[in-house]
Structures are given as C-alpha cells and as structure tokens.
Amino acid sequence: MIPRTVPGMLALRAAQEPERIAIVVAGEGELTFAQWERRSHAAAHGLLDRGVRPGDRIGLLFEGRDWIDFAVAYCAVQLAGAVAVPVPARLAPAEVQRLLGHCGACAVVHGRGLRVPDGGERWTAAPADLEGRETRPVDARVGPDDLAQILYTSGTTGTPKGVGATHANLTFGCETRPNRRRFRHSRYLLHAFPIGTNAGQTMLINALDAHPAMLTPPRFTPARFARLIAAYAAGTVFVVPAMAIEFLNSGMHERYDMSSVVLLGSAASALPPSVSARLAAAFPNATVINYYTSTEAAPAQTIMVYDPARPGALGRPAFGGALRVTGPDGEVLPPREVGEVWMRSPAAPRSYYRDEGANAEAFRDGWVRMGDLGYLDADGHLHLVDREGDVVKSGAFKVSTIQVEAALYEHPQVAEAAVLGVPHPVLGTVLAAVVVPRSAGVSGVELRAFLMDRVAAHELPERVLIVDALPRNQSGKVIKTVLRRLLETATTGNPEGT
Template structure:
C-alpha cells in the first residue's frame, strides 16, 4: 500500500493583511505624502486586486512580474498576488527595459504589473507575457471595477512558492530564488524575534529602500504587527524629509544599508529633529566601516542592528543586536563581526570537502534552517552547486570564534557590493566589450568611503581612439547608474596567467603598480 501523503497546509501569507485589518481596521497602515490608508482600506484594495487577478485567470503558481517604484499600489498588490496563490516577482525599478525583459523571459509571467512611468519596460515585456496592467491610473480604475468583490485566500502548503527573489551568481546572470509561504512565515517571525522584538501596532516604520527586495520583506513584519508603514513622498532620497517624517510619525524602525545609514546620521538634519523614538535601525547588504559605525552610534545611540543574510536565506543567517554595538574600542567591542546565528538557524564554516572547521579557521560560510529558500527556479545546475549535504553554500568566506560570532573575511566570487547592491563584474565587462574600441575589459571592486565599494574598469583598446570621459558617457546609456564604474583606466595589455586567463588579482596588482590604486579620496 502506497504511503499516504500528509498535507503541509500553512497560512497564505496574504492573510497577514487580513489579520491586521480585523484587529485594527481604523489604524493607519500606509502613509505616502499627504495620503493615508487605514488597514481596512488596504485590505479592501488588496481584495479588489485579487478579484481582478482572478478575473484575468491568474491563479495558483502563476507568476506576476512587477516593475515599480515604491508606491501604495505596489505594496497592496503584493498581498493580492499572495492571496490568489500566485507568485510575486518584483524587479529592481532601476533596471533597464532589456534587463527586465530578460527576467520576464526567465520567469515566464502570466501578467506584468508595470508602473506607468516605465512605458519602455511595458513595451519590452508585453510580447513575453499574457497581459500588462499599468500601476497608476489604469490599476486604480480596474480596482474600482472590482471593489467589494469577495477574494478569499487560496489554500497553500508550506512549499508553495509565493515570491521569486532575484539574485545572481558569479556570472552576473540573474536567478530566481524561490521563497515559499511556509519559509517566509518563518522569516517574518524570525525578524520579529531577533531584529524587532516588541514591535506592535503603536510602531511606525520608514521605508528608505526599494520594496522589491529586503525592504519589502521588512515591511511584511510591520503588517504582521499592524504597525504603520511610511514612504518618502518622492523618489529622491531627501534626508531632511526623512528626519522630518521620523519626528512627525515617531518612527521606531527602519531597514537600510550602510551607505544610506551613514548619510542619514552625518546629515545636519539629524541634530535638528527629534529621533528619540528610534529603537531598531537595521542595516544589511554590505560591510560597514568601523569609523562609520562609531559615528552613527555616537549620533543616534545604541539603536542599530546588523544582520548578514543573502536573498536565498532572506536575511536569516546572523545578527548583531543593539546591545552588542559599542562606540568605543575595547574588550566589549566585537569589531568586525556580523553577529551570531539567527534563532532556528545553524551556521557552519566548511572546507572544500564539506567538513566543519574549528573556530578561527577560514572556510565557506554554510547555513541550514527553515529560512533557506526552496532552490532556484528552473535552474538545476545552480541548485547542485549551491547545496551540499543539505547545507546552503553562501559563497562567502569567513570564520567563527569560540563563542559563535561570525566574521566575514572575503568573497568566493568577484562580486562586490556598492551602496548595498550586488555588482557582478562580468555583466559590466560584457557591455564594455560591445564598444568598438574596447578589445579587453576587466572590472574589479575597490574600497570607497561613501559607497563601501565602487567598480573600476581596466581597458585595453583596439584600433580607434577613446578616453575615460567618452567611454563613461557611452556606458551611461547601457546600464543603470549604480553599476557604472567610477573610473576607467587604460592598460597596454591585460595581465594573464599561464593558462591565458585574466585573474582579477593580477589586474589589481597591475593598477597598483602604475599608482592608479588606491583611488584618490574625493
């Protein structure tokens, strides 16, 4: 007799908004400029979008690609997509139209929700999907047509996909990390337990990062506790306005990256506005210089929380709580650590054979636990490389001390992190090589006091003439600004190994030998 399969039915993640609306219908749930939506209004709007999706034939397992700036419609659409059992597939709104088209070709969406500001993106993706709805006036009108329609949540199981979290490998080619209803429910609880203890309906959270990635996961935790979400009124990062909103709304928590946190803390507006309400200012996505950490602690107090975690583990690897952040150097200051294991997660440092290493021995950082994703969508090769004996291999190198504090000492790939964004050299190099005067190209990441790291390009030219300014201007039309190298240097020939390869180590050494690195401070 065949063994009977037992269902692992779990709560549909879209139910988080329903719960908040039931408990606190009149409380403000979302604030954007001069508009405020209560949780009851958010629930009604999510139900209308869910009814619209069902009317369009979108159901369980279907992918909905979303390309949008931060806005209220994008936020409530996420819950609607969850509710019908479909998969939320958000992109970074800074991506170019052809890049979003590549993501559509890979994820094969049934519907594209595209902000009305991105007409070129809508045109590029339209041939690859069933239909396009523009976020803005068009979606608002369609929501009105479905207002008041019942939209019960689709039954889901633990391993049912609900979010494709785009990430990349050493090649820079995007992969979709599959996040599931059960896994993300654990992540929400884990964030609340480790990063945001005590969060409740009296709290308020300011959004200063794209909702398509880590900030979106962070805001799920706020809805789970019926806390208020506040958007900056414009796309521009206005630091003065951010501090005004922190004071006006008594903001208690934020999710950000070290670059943005540094800019917030060192701005004069930090001294002009009351920020005593802040309890948890979370930073992740890149290392933070010790001098910046000390400055932030002295200006804001012990309110900062660090976590280390990749999209594949949805941030749940290690964390360093406020109490362990010390402004003064000394025995109590754990300088350079990214903290200890998240609740319910296990971290192990492994050698190339998968053996656990002793404290202070350097190896690859590997992790197991309920926050680990379900694998990459339609990419068995990447899955085979990323898992070993059940452990997810992060590709980062580091060591743990005897007490279990983790220290990241390097990266296994050439990827570098600029302003919290992962930058993959090969992607930039491939664009550079399409220029008629570029024969060879290599991009490396170098330290930068503002962005953490920036890229510099080493170029060997062929027939023709070009200079740094001309090449940078040409590149500006080929990729998002945050991916542009800060400098372009020209070499007579590219350094190569005995196998004809171009190791980035040799490129770095060649630039250093010519006095081009480190970059001059600006």
C-alpha cells in the same frame, strides 16, 4: 491558529485591527489593514477575470512612491493563487524584459507612469484597472507549500537569479498575538528600501506582522529621511550601509531630533566598523544592529548588536537557524579558521527558479551557501573576510578587500570607499582603491600613507582613484565590474591614479 500564507496574515490583521494604519508613504497616502484587504480582494477578482490561474507568474513593477499600490497588487496576486514577481523599476527596460521572460510572466501589474517593456502575449494593468466593482472576498487559492514569490538577486557577482519562496517561508516566525508583535517600542518603522529587493520584501512582511506602521519616503535623500524621523518620532529605522554612510556624511542627524530612534538596523551587507561607531554616536538612544542574510537564505540570519569590543562581528544565528564555516572538502572548521560560510533556515528553504545547476551549487541538505568567506570566533560570532569572488590573490598572499575598505573608512575625509583587484604583470593581481572624498584636496598619496600604519604591505593599494560617486545597484551594493572599467580608463601616469 497561525496563518501560514501571506493572504492569511492579511486576513488576520484586518480582522484584529481593521482601522489600524499599515503603510504610510510620506506625501502620498496611508493604507489601513481593512483597506489593504478590501482592495487586494477586488484586484484579485480582476486578475481572475483576466484569466490568471494558480501558479501563473505576475510581474510587479513599482517605484517607491507606489508602495501602497504594490502592497495591494502583491497580495492580490497571491489571493488569485499566482506567484508575485517584484522587479526593481530602476532596471533598464531590456533587463526588466529579461527577468520577466526568464520567469515566464504572463502579465505585469505596474505603478503610475511606468513604461512596461513589450512582452508579446503579456498583458499589463495598474491596480486601479483591476479593482473594478467586485467586492466579494476571494476564496484564497494558496497553501503554505505553494510558491508565493520569485525575487531576483542583485547580480553583483553575475547574472541575477530568481529565488523562489513559498508562503511557509515568508510567514515563518510571524506573530499573531497583538501584544507580542515585533518592535512594540515604535509607532512607526521607517525604511527607504527599493521594491524588488530582499530588504524591501522583508519590510512588506513587517507591515503585515509587526506592531508599528511601515513608513517610507517615495525616494531616499538624507534630508527627507531625517525629517521623517523627527516628524513621526520613528522608533525603528532600517538602512543599508550605503544609506547610512550618505546619511552620516550629510550631517542631517545634527540638524534634526534623532532621540526617538531606539533601534537602528542595517541590512544587505556588513557595516564597516567605523560606520557602526558613527551611527551609535549619531543615534544616542538607539541600539545599532547588523543583520546578515541573503535573498537565498532568508529568513535565516545572524543578528549582532554593535559591540565596540567586537566591531566587525556579525553575530550568531537567530530564530532557530544554524551557521557553519567549512573547508574545501566540506568539513566543518574550528573557530578562527577561514572558510565558506553556510546558513540553514529554520523555515521551508528557498530555491532558484528554473536553474537546477545553480541549485545544486548553492542549496544542500537544507544549507545555503552564502558566497562569503569568514570565520567564527570562540563565542560563535561570525566574522566576514570577504566575498568569495572579491578575495584578491596577490603574489603569495590572499587579501581581504573588506578589511582594507574598513581601514580606509577610518580616514576622516573618506566618504565612501571600495577596494578590488586589478591585473599586475608580476604579482598577477594587486589591490586598487576607489574613494569618494568628503571634501576636495584629498589625494591618493595621502590615503596610501594613511594606510601604511593600518594594513600590511601586500594589502596596500597600488592605486587610489578619486571619484565623485561609487556605482551602486538598487540594493546599494557597489558594482565592482563598473569600478574596474573606471580604473582601466582612468589616467595611469602615477601609481596613485590621481
């Protein structure tokens, strides 16, 4: 029988392969499945002794070096019948406090050396404080339909929203047969996703369900990532586009052996086509795969093996999910017509926690609004045009910022690029680009000239601002509200902004 709760998955894996390594944090330690189960039950006793009851929300505040303690605390919370609320440790204390207040967390379990904002009646503890001496297994108090976690969105387009997922949602598609587990080609699955992100939570479920041990550095740097690939002969590697770009620009793939990687997956946002091509060249033995989903839609996703003939495609629905593109009145559009992208999960759907208004907008009859505009090609592959809020209405034209960014990435001296709309007295809005160069000497004039042969006149940025780095959130997504402030305060003596 397939377990339909997260603690059930842990119990199964610990029974099947107790001494198998589940998680490796480079330079910090390892965790076997037997240790994971034993420590989680001990910590669950500590939670119950402190009065935690089914349905209580427990904040989890951990950094990358504490993935092992986080995994223990996550399962302990659910064994106690409570709801895990991972909160990114990189957030400002006031934002951490806001998220914990929104979900009504009664306690916070935290990593080493982290300061937890004062929450009045809320108590705090480290996993070691909870484990104590009690070793008897806890009789798990959860079922498939119970709320398992609340995960907050990155908030790139507004205030972060708490997305609730049941145990049935999180365990959908998990494999119980050892010879059928995912990524059997690998002994190690390497990633550097932050705790508290949807990508990070996916990796935690992979640690429970997949064949390889989950390997992660305490913190991402290109050099550390490359050394881990070579040292562990990692067969599966996951990145977000920002990491991929930084890694490629560092040249570390030329200094270390990348031949062990046979699957390189990218998640969180779409890879620019030129970056996909560079990844394919940097990892010659790897299949490069783009995954498209959202915190709200998971486990629904599209999967696309990089295809030079379809460089911008994001694939078709996987694992029984569904995909559609709709017009203004909700009608399903034919191929190549641009509209709103919706996905339907084959699992129990997620929902926003304590936000019925937002639920009505984003979740309808099992379908989830992705917040993106796109179209399907004749073969049913999804192509993104832009985020709904990022499309620029310039005069009589609607402009895709994604397409202009992709054109900028074709320039050999562009390390990173972001495009957005800025006010214009005549056209209402025009494009501006913010670029991080690979080396000094790249000018806005040069970049605009480069784009003239690649984009239409109405897609050409009026300004190009050269900066040292792009502001990104914990998921690696560019924060365009910060870019607008940079453009507002930058020197405006010429149209290039340089």
